[in-house]
Structures are given as structure tokens and as C-alpha cells.
Amino acid sequence: MDHEQPKRGFQMTGSDHRIASHVSxxxxxxxxxxxxxxxxxxxxxxxxxxxxxxxxxxxxxxxxxxxxxxxxxxxxxxxxxxxxxxxxxxxxxxxxxxxxxxxxxxxxxxxxxxxxxxxxxxxxxxxxxxxxxxxxxxxxxxxxxxxxxxxxxxxxxxxxxxxxxxxxxxxxSDNVSGGSTGVFAAKDLGIKTAYLLKSSDNTYTEYVPEYFAKTFEQYGGKVVGKGNFTFEQADFGGIIAEIKALPAEPDAIMTAAFEPDLPAFLRQARAAGIKSRIVGADGIDSPSFYALGDLVENTIVLSNRMPVEGxxxxxxxxxxxxxxxxxxxxxxxxxxxxxxxxxxxxxxxxxxxxxxxxxxxxxxxxxxxxxxxxxxxxxxxxxxxVPISFLEIKSGKGVFMKAATIDTADIPAPIM
Known part of the structure; x- marks a missing residue:
């Protein structure tokens, strides 16, 4: 199924990605x-x-x-x-x-x-x-x-x-990146429970969390809920209420959302007292997202870059x-x-x-x-x-955590 191109710019590389960064x-x-x-x-x-x-x-x-x-x-x-x-x-x-x-x-x-x-x-x-x-x-x-x-x-x-x-x-590809993130979250970060924040407005925001779920649950994690948003959604109250109603707050919220939607969701979620860690995709590997300060501190980002001295x-x-x-x-x-x-x-x-x-x-x-x-x-x-890196946002920078190559047997089957 073909997908319409987005209405505004965003980060990286996914199928129909957008970014708010300036091109001089x-x-x-x-x-x-x-x-x-x-x-x-x-x-x-x-x-x-x-x-x-x-x-x-x-x-x-x-x-x-x-x-x-x-x-x-x-x-x-x-x-x-x-x-x-x-x-x-x-x-x-x-x-x-x-x-x-x-x-x-x-x-x-x-x-x-x-x-x-x-x-x-x-x-x-x-x-x-x-x-x-x-x-x-x-x-x-x-x-x-x-x-x-x-x-x-x-x-x-x-x-x-x-x-x-x-x-x-x-x-x-999205199944490699999403699958790699699921393995990393379960094995390296020790995350036990995750909520998926998705959007069916394009395949990137819809499918990457599903690829994550495949390997996350394979390695012992549990997906406790899924919420669907639309691009440029102003009010995330319904999704936030669903998360708050869970028996226990999830360790993490995994999403392939990006700017401006993810910052909007985060502001409302944090204001509601939700403290779950954000595990994101390559769509937020951008200077403009890193610049959001405390709102995005400790967020996990998947990247093509390995910003390690030497x-x-x-x-x-x-x-x-x-x-x-x-x-x-x-x-x-x-x-x-x-x-x-x-x-x-x-x-x-x-x-x-x-x-x-x-x-x-x-x-x-x-x-x-x-x-x-x-x-x-x-x-x-x-x-x-291809090589994949995981970064953690600290004080406005993507700090390298690990380079990862998913085992071939763990790569989720493509959703076509």
C-alpha cells in the first residue's frame, strides 16, 4: 500500500519521515x-x-x-x-x-x-x-x-x-531497527513492560512499534497496551487516561513518533505524572529534538551515528x-x-x-x-x-550506549 508524503519535515530515515530542522x-x-x-x-x-x-x-x-x-x-x-x-x-x-x-x-x-x-x-x-x-x-x-x-x-x-x-x-529497514530495539530494551535496558504509541498515518509510525514488540516479547518483555494517534494531534488525553488506568505504569513507552507529535505527547504525559521511559526510533535522532531539554532527558534513540571519540x-x-x-x-x-x-x-x-x-x-x-x-x-x-547504534539523550546530546547487530533469526518478518 502506497502512503502519502507527510505535510511537514521530520527526522530520519524511515519510510515517510519528517524533520523540523533548517536546511540552509x-x-x-x-x-x-x-x-x-x-x-x-x-x-x-x-x-x-x-x-x-x-x-x-x-x-x-x-x-x-x-x-x-x-x-x-x-x-x-x-x-x-x-x-x-x-x-x-x-x-x-x-x-x-x-x-x-x-x-x-x-x-x-x-x-x-x-x-x-x-x-x-x-x-x-x-x-x-x-x-x-x-x-x-x-x-x-x-x-x-x-x-x-x-x-x-x-x-x-x-x-x-x-x-x-x-x-x-x-x-x-524498519523490521531490523524495530527488532533491534526490542532486543536492546529487554536484554540491555532490563525493561519488563512497555506500552506502544503508534500512528496508522504512515507505515513507519505504525509498524516499527510492532516490530519492536515481536522481539521484546521474545526476550521476556510484555506489551501492556497500545495507543493510536493521528499526525498533528493536539490532545492525547484519551491515550494518557488509558496508560494511567493500567494496573501498573509501564517501564517504557516505545514509539516511532517524532516532532511535533512526540514532544506534544510528552508534555501532556509528564504533566499527568507519567514517568515511563521513552524508547524511540531513528525519527528523533535530530538536534531539534535533543534541544528540548528536560522533557527528553534519558530518552533512548536509535541512530546511524556512533558519536564516540576515537x-x-x-x-x-x-x-x-x-x-x-x-x-x-x-x-x-x-x-x-x-x-x-x-x-x-x-x-x-x-x-x-x-x-x-x-x-x-x-x-x-x-x-x-x-x-x-x-x-x-x-x-x-x-x-x-547495517550498523545500528543506541544513544541516550543527556543534557542535550546523544550519548553512545551500544552498537548492535541483530541476529538474523531474530529479525521480524516484514509487514507488507
């Missing part, structure tokens, strides 16, 4: 212009023969809600590609040449136009928007042409299936942050950087520039090192197993 004119222009200067790599790239060039198309949003993710995602991709090109290209010989498509403007109609124009130019690989609806609509054109595609920072499980065998996720992620983040300080705390860029590294590896292993050969090599990638850990595509149906 400078950042958008940097994404559109790209180039070596965008990541601060000095010098002139080596010359490449025509048959040693992989043509990559960016069909991404520069405006609208999806720009909050697509901008950072593109900058991360650029950084990875520029680094590789400065060293002679993928495998030391294949240049990655980026062509910017027209602004998808967070619209499926514009996304189709953007992708169709890029396909006419003969791109070998396409990076589409974080907006799952746009990626599916535009991806069908790429599917017909047999072009390898990555669906931005989207986490919606069914995007590859809706498009076909040329579409891949670059980010963790880690490989931190090394890369320092380089990226010098050129893009307004984007470094938005984890979309590291999803893009990692996706760029994976593509570079696939091109190297394929030893070819055509889409079919690169795709075949991508399918064989297993335990490939990226800044946060290891990525595998083998055996995961075009939805990668």
Missing part, C-alpha cells in the same frame, strides 16, 4: 553544485578514459520536507565519491561521475520527471529520494531500464519489492563537519557516505561500469567495513544489514 541556502547550493570543493579535497582529479566512468544520477529533493534528508545524504555521497576519484577512482581506475537531476521538490510527480531525464542521459546508477512514495514512483522507470537504484535514507521495508529487483535500500565515525564526522557544520548532526549524511563506500566497493569488485555487473557485485557484499561497522547485502533481499 548554502547547504542546498553545495549539494546542487557538488564537486571536490564540497568536502575540502584539494588538487585536481586524475583524467579518466570514457570507458572507465560510472555515471551516477542524483534524483533528490532540494526543497520540501524531504530536503532535510536528501541534502545531507547527497553531501555524504559526494564526499565518498570525491575521495575515491582523488585516489584514481573506484578500484584505482573507475571514475564516479555525478549528474544532478532536477529538484524532486518532495513530490512523486517531480521525482518521475527527474529520473526520466537522468535515464535519458544514460546513467548507470540512480540515488533516489528518502521519500518512499517518490522512490517507488520514479523507481519504476529505472526498473524498466534495468538501472541499479538506492532509495535514499528510506527505511520502508517494502520499497524494493514495490519497485523490483533493481531497487535497493541503503539504510536499515571511533572511525568520529574521524569522518570531523572531516565532514569542517565543510558542513550545519549537517554533521543530521545522520542522513553518514547514510550517504556509507552508501557511497558500498557502491565504490561494488564497482571495484565488478571491475566494470555497467549497471548489471555492479548490481551482481553488490549482491555479494558481506561484512564490508564502513565507519560504523560492517554492511552486508548477501541474503537480505536488497535490504542491507
Amino acid at each position: 541556502r548554502r547547504t542546498v547550493l553545495a549539494t546542487m553544485l557538488g564537486g571536490v570543493a564540497a568536502v575540502g579535497i584539494a588538487g585536481v582529479s586524475p583524467a579518466f578514459a570514457e570507458d572507465k566512468i560510472v555515471r551516477v544520477g542524483f534524483s533528490l529533493a532540494h526543497t520540501g520536507w524531504a530536503a532535510a534528508y536528501d541534502v545531507g545524504y547527497a553531501l555524504g555521497l559526494r564526499m565518498a565519491f570525491d575521495e575515491a576519484n582523488a585516489k584514481g577512482g573506484a578500484g584505482g581506475k573507475y571514475k564516479i561521475e555525478v549528474t544532478e537531476g532536477t529538484d524532486t521538490a518532495s513530490s512523486s510527480v517531480e521525482a518521475i520527471k527527474s529520473v526520466d531525464a537522468l535515464l535519458e542521459k544514460g546513467v548507470d546508477v540512480l540515488f533516489t529520494s528518502c521519500d518512499a512514495t517518490s522512490s517507488v514512483a520514479a523507481g519504476r522507470s529505472g526498473q524498466k531500464k534495468g538501472v541499479l537504484m538506492f532509495a535514499g535514507t528510506s527505511t520502508q521495508v517494502d520499497v524494493p519489492a514495490k519497485v523490483g529487483d533493481w531497487m535497493y535500500l541503503a539504510n536499515f 571511533s572511525k565515525y568520529q574521524e569522518i564526522a570531523k572531516v565532514f563537519g569542517k565543510s558542513h557544520p550545519d549537517q554533521v548532526d543530521n545522520s542522513a549524511w553518514i547514510v550517504g557516505y556509507d552508501a557511497g563506500l558500498v557502491l565504490i566497493e561494488a564497482i571495484k569488485n565488478a571491475d566494470a561500469t555497467d549497471s548489471a555487473s555492479i548490481r551482481a557485485a553488490l549482491d555479494k557484499i558481506k561484512d564490508f567495513d564502513v565507519p560504523n561497522g560492517k554492511v552486508s547485502y548477501t541474503g537480505f533481499e536488497r535490504r542491507p544489514m
